Amino acid sequence: MGSNYKVKYIDRERNEEVEIPLEKMVEILLYMETSPDFHMEALKALAIVIRTNLVRSSKPVEGEGFKDILDSNYNSKYMEKFKGAVEATKSMVITFNGKLIDAKYHLVCGGSTENAENVINNRVIYLRRVLCNYCENSPYWKNEKSFTIDEIADLLKVKFSAMDLDFSSEISGYMENIERDEHGRVRSIKVGNKYFTGKELMELLDLNSTRFTLFPTEVKFVSRGKGHGLGLCQYGAEKMAQEGYSYEDIIKYYYTGVEIKKYRFPSIKEPLFGKILVIDPGHGGEDEGYKGDKLGLLEKDIVLKISLELKKQLTNLGAEVYMTRERDENILVTERIEVANRIRPDFFVSIHMDYFPSSNMQGCQIYHFRGDFEAQALATSILKELKAQGIASRGIKEGNFYLFRGVSVSSLLIEIGFLSNNEEEARFAQENYIIKYSDGITKGILEYFKI
Ligand SMILES: [Zn+2]
Ligand SMILES: [Zn+2]
Incomplete structure (x- = not known):
C-alpha cells in the first residue's frame, strides 16, 4: 500500500495544480535540492527526510518546472541515481514517539547544528544541537x-x-x-x-x-555554514556517507531519538487507522468473576471471547489494539492500569458482566469516570449501535472504580449482560451472538470516531 499516495503540486509558472505520486515527488525534490555527486547513503537519508516532510504536511508543494522533469526524463543519467535512492528507501519516514517529525535540514551547519528554540522559538526534542565537523571542507563552510x-x-x-x-x-x-x-x-x-x-x-x-x-x-x-542550522546538515551527511556511515546512522545522528519506519498510509478500508485502543477483559485465572445460573458459563471466559473478537474487528478496520490479557490468566488491577498508562490509547475499554439474582434484568450498561465526556460520548454511541443489533440498553452511569482512578486516559467499563438471566446466559453461549455483540461495539467506536 502507499503507492497510490499522491502529493498536490502547484506549478507557479503555469498556474496549474497537478497530483504527483509521492515517490515520484521525492525523486523530483531530491533532484532539485541535492546533487547527483552526493554519496548514495547521503541521498537515501535525504530521500527519507524529504518523504517525511511531504507526508507530514497537508499543504501542496509549490514550484516551477517540476512537470518538465516529470515529462522529459530530464537529465536521465542523474535521475537514475536519485531514483535508486528513492526506491531503496520506499515508504520510509522518520518518527519520534510514533509521530512523523518536522525533518528540518540545511546546507552546511558550520560546526554544530542548532537547538530548535534558538531558531523557531519552539522547543522540539528531536531538533537538538549536535557537533558536526563533517561539513568542514564543504563549499559553504566559510563565507x-x-x-x-x-x-x-x-x-x-x-x-x-x-x-x-x-x-x-x-x-x-x-x-x-x-x-x-x-x-x-x-x-x-x-x-x-x-x-x-x-x-x-x-x-x-x-x-x-x-x-x-x-x-x-x-x-x-x-x-560559517549556510542555512538555519536545524536538523540535518546536508554536506555533513555527505561526508558521513563517504566515511562509511549508513543512511540510518546519518538520520539518527542529526535527529535526536528518532526512529525510521515504513509508513502505513490510511485508506478507506481502514477508517480507524491511527487510533489506539486497549481492551481489558475482566478477571481471568482463579478469578472467575460471576457464574451463570443455568449453564454455569463463567464471566472470565465470555468477556475474553468478546474482547478477542473486538480486537479482530477493530484491527481489521486499521486500529492499533492492545489487550491486558489474551489468555485465561489472572491479571492484577494495578497491572491493567500500568498497561493503559504505558500505551496511552485513545480509549481503555474494560469488559465485564453483571449478576443480579432473582430478577429478569438483562442488557448492556456502560460506566465512565465522572467528568470524562469523551468516554460518555463513546458510551452513547456504543449503546445506540448495540440497540440496532437488538441488544437492550440499561444506560450510562458514572463509576468511581479504583481502575478509573488509576488510568490516566479516557476509559469505559462495559457490563455486557447479566449471567443471572437465563436467556441472556444462553445467548452468550452462541458464537454468532458473540460476533454480533462485538460488531455492535465496533460500530459504536467507528461512529464515535467519524464525528
Ligand atoms: Zn555540518
Ligand atoms: Zn466483572
Whole structure:
C-alpha cells in the first residue's frame, strides 16, 4: 500500500495544480535540492527526510518546472541515481514517539547544528544541537562578504556617530589608546600590538599631519555554514556517507531519538487507522468473576471471547489494539492500569458482566469516570449501535472504580449482560451472538470516531 499516495503540486509558472505520486515527488525534490555527486547513503537519508516532510504536511508543494522533469526524463543519467535512492528507501519516514517529525535540514551547519528554540522559538526534542565537523571542507563552510560603512548605514538604515569629527574615536582592537595634546594632535597610539608616536605614524603612513581622526570605511563579515542550522546538515551527511556511515546512522545522528519506519498510509478500508485502543477483559485465572445460573458459563471466559473478537474487528478496520490479557490468566488491577498508562490509547475499554439474582434484568450498561465526556460520548454511541443489533440498553452511569482512578486516559467499563438471566446466559453461549455483540461495539467506536 502507499503507492497510490499522491502529493498536490502547484506549478507557479503555469498556474496549474497537478497530483504527483509521492515517490515520484521525492525523486523530483531530491533532484532539485541535492546533487547527483552526493554519496548514495547521503541521498537515501535525504530521500527519507524529504518523504517525511511531504507526508507530514497537508499543504501542496509549490514550484516551477517540476512537470518538465516529470515529462522529459530530464537529465536521465542523474535521475537514475536519485531514483535508486528513492526506491531503496520506499515508504520510509522518520518518527519520534510514533509521530512523523518536522525533518528540518540545511546546507552546511558550520560546526554544530542548532537547538530548535534558538531558531523557531519552539522547543522540539528531536531538533537538538549536535557537533558536526563533517561539513568542514564543504563549499559553504566559510563565507566572506565586505560592505562599506555607507552601504551598511544604507542597508540597516542606521547612522554612525563616529562619522562626526570626534577626536576620541578609536577602533577597538585595531587602533586604540590614543593620546592627544590640547590641540588634538596625536602623541601616541597603539596599532595592533605596537605603540607609535603620532609623528612616527605620520611618517610611516605618509599622512599630512599628526592631527588625525579615524574612520573605518569597510567591514568584512566572515560567516560559517549556510542555512538555519536545524536538523540535518546536508554536506555533513555527505561526508558521513563517504566515511562509511549508513543512511540510518546519518538520520539518527542529526535527529535526536528518532526512529525510521515504513509508513502505513490510511485508506478507506481502514477508517480507524491511527487510533489506539486497549481492551481489558475482566478477571481471568482463579478469578472467575460471576457464574451463570443455568449453564454455569463463567464471566472470565465470555468477556475474553468478546474482547478477542473486538480486537479482530477493530484491527481489521486499521486500529492499533492492545489487550491486558489474551489468555485465561489472572491479571492484577494495578497491572491493567500500568498497561493503559504505558500505551496511552485513545480509549481503555474494560469488559465485564453483571449478576443480579432473582430478577429478569438483562442488557448492556456502560460506566465512565465522572467528568470524562469523551468516554460518555463513546458510551452513547456504543449503546445506540448495540440497540440496532437488538441488544437492550440499561444506560450510562458514572463509576468511581479504583481502575478509573488509576488510568490516566479516557476509559469505559462495559457490563455486557447479566449471567443471572437465563436467556441472556444462553445467548452468550452462541458464537454468532458473540460476533454480533462485538460488531455492535465496533460500530459504536467507528461512529464515535467519524464525528
Ligand atoms: Zn555540518
Ligand atoms: Zn466483572
